[in-house]
Amino acid sequence: MEAALISSMDVTGGEQKGSPWAQPRRARPREAPPRWSDYQRDLTEDRRRAEYDHRRCRVVINVSGLKLETQPETLARFPNTLLGDPVRRQQYYDAERREYFFDRHRPSAEAILAFYQTGGKLHRPSEVPLDVFTDELRFFQLGDDVIEKYREKEGFSVASSQLSLNRDGCFGKLWLFLELPGSSVWAKLYAVLCVCFILLSISSLCLETLPGFSERAQNPEVEFTTEFFWIETVCVAWFTLEVVLRFVACPSKKDYFRSVLNVFDILAIVPYFITVSVVLASKGETSGLYRKASLTLRLMRLVRVLRIFKLSRYSEGLKMMGSTLAGSGSDIGMLLVFMVILVILFASAIYFVEQLQPEDSESHFSSIPDAFWWAIVTMVTLGYGDTYPQTGAGKFVGSLCALAGILTISLPVPVIVTQFDRLYNQRMEKDWEERTKKNVQGTEEVD
Incomplete structure (x- = not known):
């Protein structure tokens, strides 16, 4: 009985054959072979994805035909610059060529890109002029701090070598009047008058050594009665007044004595007071003291020659020459x-x-x-x-x-010439900035 029941059961389905609950066996569907169109569609999608990843990982920069490639992460190191800010550089994007195009100076492009790649190290190519490279730095908006450091490196910044000009207050205006002859008409007249006194003093020193005057000039007893003494007195009085005014109006007294020109100004008037003191002390003394006083006076006359350096205060050419020698x-x-x-x-x-x-x-x-x-x-x-x-x-x-x-x-001649050329370009850029500033101020006043 049990054997008949088991034989009547479907071994695979567990149900009796011919039972109303028995399900017909369904054939397993076959997978269709891939079509060529599906393969092409997948390949195109992969290429598009690869192109998208390439565009996302590479930024193409075209500077007047010179194509440079870098990663967005490299440019993002300086987000406040033109290339580092995606919003700022978007206006230069060429969608057809999928690149950023800049109609700028080509030789400067690699140095600017190297600034991003090296983390802020800026090196000007030797074939690029200083003013052109500075304009490129301003265009790509590398920042005032970067430009100022570059100017200091190239010797453009003169803030460390010159005293700051404080234009506020009476002393600030006086300092501006004394330091910048081009600040006003009266400052120019004052500079011309100073040059006249310097030339008068040097001419008096030279004429004093002529055969007709040398005997009297070397005699301390008649020193107070010669016309050269009175000329010297007037010149020293003017130079002393100038030294006092500069010292009083100087913003920093420490920086005043650090200036070489100010030291020359002081040395230019010291011999006069020493000469007068020695002559007065040696009157009526023995001949030995008299000879020592005469030797001291001759040495003091030698120091008076330093007044010629006072002309460099009013001559840009002499200033550049002195700065060139100092830099070299x-x-x-x-x-x-x-x-x-x-x-x-x-x-x-x-x-x-x-x-x-x-x-x-x-x-x-x-x-x-x-x-x-x-x-x-x-x-x-x-x-x-x-x-x-x-x-x-x-x-x-x-x-x-x-x-x-x-x-x-x-x-060392090429090094000195390069130094002078650098200072000359510095002066030209400074004049250009001053003219541009005046033009902008004039335009704003008209508006």
């Missing part, structure tokens, strides 16, 4: 070291070589220090002819000395 101090120091080494070397060589000449002829070089003068005038190609080698070997040493001097002196 290390190169000039290196030149002097080489010169000292070569002078000692060739002076020693010429001394020992000239000792080999016959006994009947006398050498022009009695010692090595005596040959220093010959080595110096030979290296700078002056050749006074007061001392000269007489032997063939000595003439050969002299030729080498002259050649070494030419090569040594010519080495």
Whole structure:
């Protein structure tokens, strides 16, 4: 009975065959093979996704035909700049070419992009002029701090070397009047008057040494009665007034004494007061004290020559020359070291070589220090002819000395010229900024 019941059951379905609850077996559907159109659609979608990822990970910058590529994360390091802010640079986007186009200076583009890549290091290409590179920095909005650091690096910023001009208050206006001759008409007249006093003082110092006046000028007893003394008194009174006004109006008293021109101003008037004091103290004294006083006066007259440097305060060319020499101090120091080494070397060589000449002829070089003068005038190609080698070997040493001097002196010349060119461009940019500022102010007043 049980066996018949089991045999009547469907082994797979667990139900009896012929039962009304039995379900018909359904065939498993087959998967259709992929069509070629589906494959092309998937491939196109993958390409679009790859293109989107490429555009998202790369930013193409076209600067007058020069294409540069970088990542958005690189530009985002400086979000306050033109390239770092997506909103600011959106106006330069070319949707057809999928790039940002800038009609700007091409040689400066790589240096500006390197600023983002290096995290803020800015280096100007040697072939790019200073003013052009500065304009590019302003266009790409790298920021005033970055531009100011660049100007300091290139020597453009003069804030550290000049005293700040405080235009507020009476002392500020007085300081502006004294420091900037171009600030007003009265300031220009004052500068012209100062130059006249400087020239008068220097001319008096030179004329005082003429044969007709030198005897009286060197005699302290008649110092107070000569016309040169009264000219000197008037000039010193003017210079003293100028020093006092500058010191009173100076915003920083410490910076006042750090200025080389201010030190020259003080040294220009000190000899006069020392001279008057020495002459008054030596009157009626012994001849020994009188001779010492006379020697002191001669030394004081030598210090008066420093007044010629006061002209640099009113001459931009002299200022640039002084700044050039100051900026090239290390190169000039290196030149002097080489010169000292070569002078000692060739002076020693010429001394020992000239000792080999016959006994009947006398050498022009009695010692090595005596040959220093010959080595110096030979290296700078002056050749006074007061001392000269007489032997063939000595003439050969002299030729080498002259050649070494030419090569040594010519080495720092390009550095000094580059320094002067940099300061000249600095001055031109400063004048351009002042003219632009005046034009903007004039336009605002008209509006």
